[in-house]
Every structure is written in C-alpha cells, then in structure tokens.
Amino acid sequence: MKKGVVLLAGIFVIVLGLLNCSRQTEKKVLLNVAYDVIRDFYHDYNQAFRQQHANIVISQSHGSASKQTLSVAKGLPADIVTLTQANDIDLLVQKGLVASDWAQRFPNNATPFGSVMVFLVKKGNPKQIRDWQDLTRNDVRVVFANPKTSANGRFAYLAAYSYAKQAFSGEAQQLDFIRRLLRNVPVLEAGARSATMVFTQRHFGDVLITPENEAALAAQRLDTQGFSVIYPSLTLYTPVLVAETTNTKINGTHKLAQTYLQGLWSEQGQELAAQHHFRPSNAKIAQKFTALFPKVNALDVNEQFGDWATINQQHFADNALFDQLYFQACVHCNSQAD
Template sequence: MNRRQFIATSSLAGLSAFSGCSGPDYDFELLNVSYDPTRELYRRMNRLFAEHYHTLTGKRVRVRQSHGGSGSQARSVIDGIPADVVTLAMWADVDNIRSKKLIANGWEERLPDRALPYHSTIVFVVRKGNPFGITDWKDLLQPNLKVITANPKTGGGAKLNLLGAWIAMRDAGKTPEQARDFITEMYRRVPVLDTGARGATVTFARKNIGDVHLTWENEAWLEKRELKDAVEIVYPKVSVRAEPHVALVDANADRKGTRLAAEEYLKFLYTPTAQELIAETFFRPGHPEVAKKNESRFPPIKLYRATDPAMELGDWTKIQTDFFSEGGIFDQIYQSGR
C-alpha cells in the first residue's frame, strides 16, 4: 500500500463506516462497535471467527464493524446503533453503556481476565532520524516541538496519552501539581485535536503535521510498516497500561436473537488462534503461552494502570470525572494554554 492509498483508506475508515466480512451468503449478522485503531485486527479476526463458527454450527455469520473514537462509539450505542458486542478502548466507555441498562451488571466477570483479551500501551512515533532526540516524556517540552494527539473528550487512546504523561511524571517523583504543569505545557504544543486515534495518525503521517505522535503501540507499528523509513518508534521508559475491555450488549443481542453467537464471538478472542492474530497485529496478548512466544515483538516498558494506587487518581469513574468531564482538568489546562 503506497502513501496515497493509505491516506484514502485511513480517511474513509475514520468515518466510522461499517466494514468486515463480505459475501452474499450468510445466515445472520453481528455488529462489533469498536474504537479507532482496531480496524486491521478485527477485519482479519472476523474472517477467522466466521470460519470457526461455520465449523462449530454449520451456520454462516457475517461480522460487521463500526469504528471511531471510543467515547463517541459508546455514545452511538447508547443512542441506538444496534451493537451485539462492544470492544472499546476504555472501561469507562463500556460501563457508560451498562449504566443505560444495555449491558448487564457484572459484565467484567463474564469473560476471563475481567473481559480483557489483550492489553496495549502508548508510545511515540517520530520523524526519520528523530531530529528532536526524543527518548522519553520529558523531551516533549522542547521549544518549537509540535505534539500530535487526539481529543481526550472523544477518543480513548487520547485519554491514555494524557494519563501516560501524568503517570510518567508521578513515577519520576513529581507532585500532582507538577504533573498538571507538565500536561499543560504538553498540550500547548498540540496544533490540532482530531476526534480519534486514526484521525491523529492521518494528521501526522499523511498531512505531515507535528514532530511526535503519541499513539497506541499497534498504531505506531502500522505507521512504521506503511511509511517504512520515514518514521521511527520510540518506547518511553514508563507508560500507561491500556486495557480495552470487551462486552456483550445484552439488550441488543436479546432483541435480535444473536446472544449465543455474540457470546461465542467474544469467547473466540481468547483462543490461541485469535491470540496469535492479536500478537501479530501488535496488541499484547493475554494468553501466557502466546505472549511468551511473541515477547520479542514487544520491547520492555514499565506500565502502570491509571487506577494503580501509586498514582492516587482513584477508580475510572473518578478519573473520568476529574479529568475529562465538562470543566475537568483537561478543559482547564487546554483552555488556559490557548
């Protein structure tokens, strides 16, 4: 895929259009509403699942996809998009759907590892030769450096970008006030806020805006693969542990009569076959044997959950309220930096 083709593909994908397994012969459909950087993963996963389900039941299923910023996607499900399952970037986004009685209480306990088939993190993508010499978060405040990140009000990865910076400062012994000062300065270097992670990728990789792109690990490797020697990946010493949870949307699946197939789809994500694909597309698999087999893909990095007691941020409900609600920390620092 050349640069022009990638631009077109990414731009179209950013519209949250449906995509997935194709073909006229299927007995029924499932809809997986996901976040921005999982297009490539689920495009291939859906084909594998369709083969698995046909072998298991003799029925043909088509899995369709919807992609966008994780927060926006959660709102679309609440507003009526008929998702059978959600595979969103943030626990808070899934639980927001639960709060509207579309997902059953206790959804985290219905699947292994608290409904977490893989995890990820936030890394940096820089221009060829790394002209600013970026090695860690502290290097993001250099004069004239421009940082590309999406809007944390709409994108899950963008929330993690902000929290990754905060966590790195706290791990370095900085006070909460100093961490706040750091992210304030960091966002003064952000020239544009896209609504989701893939939009930010297009801004950095296609529009050639910015000097460093804060992004999901798998998205960084996608940029590296498609743009080859034009970019480099930098792993900071410390970052946030990203945990994209998955869940059955009970109300929709029961109404559509797809519960059994949707449950099987989510279970399939934990199989060795699916876990190998997860690793191949640079998400960190939860299956211990698959993770060990693929550990060379993933450079060592110290990861903290945002809810780690050492960070003193509280649970996800508190983090969402404190940082990303109307008038929260992000609104305050972004407005002060304009």
C-alpha cells in the first residue's frame, strides 16, 4: 500500500514538474495589426526582436488602413496597431480598445518615423513627369490607392489638393485641377500595396503616387524592370503611428508590447526604419542616412486641412468632395469615349 502511495506521489511530482516546465516554455503571441506598406519593415524588425526575446511569436496582419481599423474594432484581438491616421486610432479609443492618451505614451506623439508622398515612374521617365501639374496632361495615366479605403490614398489625394491650393488662388481652379487629375485615374486600387503591384507588375499607368518607402522599395527590388522615384515640389508627410490596445491586459502581453514598441525608437530600430526608407525621428540617425532622403517641402496634413474628423466630413464621407469630383471626372471620361 505504501509503495503505491509513494509511486502515485512520484508520478504527481513528475506531472507537476512537466506542467511547470510547459508554463515556463509556453510562447507568448503578440499580434500587430498594421497598414499594408509597412509589412517589409516589420518582417525584419520582428526577426531582430525575436533574437532578444525568443520565447514569443509575433503575428502580423496587413491590409488597407480602413479595413484594419474596422477589423480591430469588430474584435480582431490586436495587441498593437500601426496606422498612419490619428482618427483611425481614435476610433479604437471610442471603442474602449486604446487609451485616450495613446499619443502621449511614446515619444514624438507616438510617431517613431514616417514617409512622404512621391511619384514612381518608369526608368528614364519617358513622360517627363516632374510635378503635380504633369499628372493632369492628357497623355498621362495615374495610379494610386482609393481614398475611400486607403489612408495612403487619402494622403495622395490631399497632397495633390495641397499643390492646387498653392498653385491656384481661386477655389474653382483648385477643384478643376483635381478633377482633371482624376480624369487620368482609370482605376482606384483598394490599398497602396495593390496599387504598387498594378503599376510595377502589370505595367498599368505612367505614374504611381505612393509613400517614399514604398516607391523606393519598388525601385530597389524591381530595378531590372526599370523604375525611378520623383520628388514633386510639394508633398505631405505621412506619419507612422503606433498604439498598444487594451487586449494586452487580457492576453498578459502588456510588458512585451511596451518593450516591442519602445524598440522602434532605439538606435537599432531607427536605423532599420531608415534602411527601409522610412524617415527616422531620431536626428542623429537621420543624419547618417541623408543620402537616402532628399530634402522635400513636406507639409502637415492637419495644418493644411484641419483635424481628420473635418477632413473626412469634407472630403471622404459619402457624397463629399472626393466622390463629387471623381463622379464628375468619370462622367467627362465617358462622354469623351462616346
């Protein structure tokens, strides 16, 4: 009888030890939900992060900014979000998924680095596209993401509008400029990455309006096919914004998420961002990469157009200004075809 008790006790100790070992080696999963054209940076950042934190699994979700925001709002259990419009994160604040002071929880208003809107053209620039005015010529076809679904699409449209505001004093001329540009946009892609694929792989269009990091990546990787980056006279800065969600408290990943996000401001994180053609917020690191980043006249979208609630109401809500101008442009194109 005593031998049986001893045996059972021994088995219990072994099982308990195995359970404790299992708990110690159990991997934490960190889910980062991000907009589409930052996926290449995070691929490399995650590999570097896991070298220091081997006991985690980092899961990535990428797509158009609007889709990603709605997915998290509807229950996708993100630990971290990486977006480029403050109002997308503010929507998650309203849902109780992100703290209201998210922008103050990390340096530089939770912006570790950013990009600017540029043009990508075919090698040699056969259409001699230099500035926004060239995008209204009859012989030019323009590609960019749909502003209704893509944050980078909104930045592309608003960058063109910023140019129109400086180039023309009257509102009628400004609107006519945007209307003429939209006539040259045969199709709007859902996201910035799909717009890149259409332009670079299907060879559709003469110019792609896209963030600098995406254009540089395409020109670098597809150089044998021939693409060049063109910097217009005026553009918009596109911030990379990060925030931790309240899911980390449920998932037990709060400290891990904090460490992961803080690493974006480390010298290693900033250098990696620069290597992926994002403009670092660290001035010391930025100085090391001046050859990659020409000086540009990059404006702040909110200084130009107000907060995002105002921007969306005036430009991107159903039947707002973008819908009106795009419809008028399509009607003109159809009448010309007839």
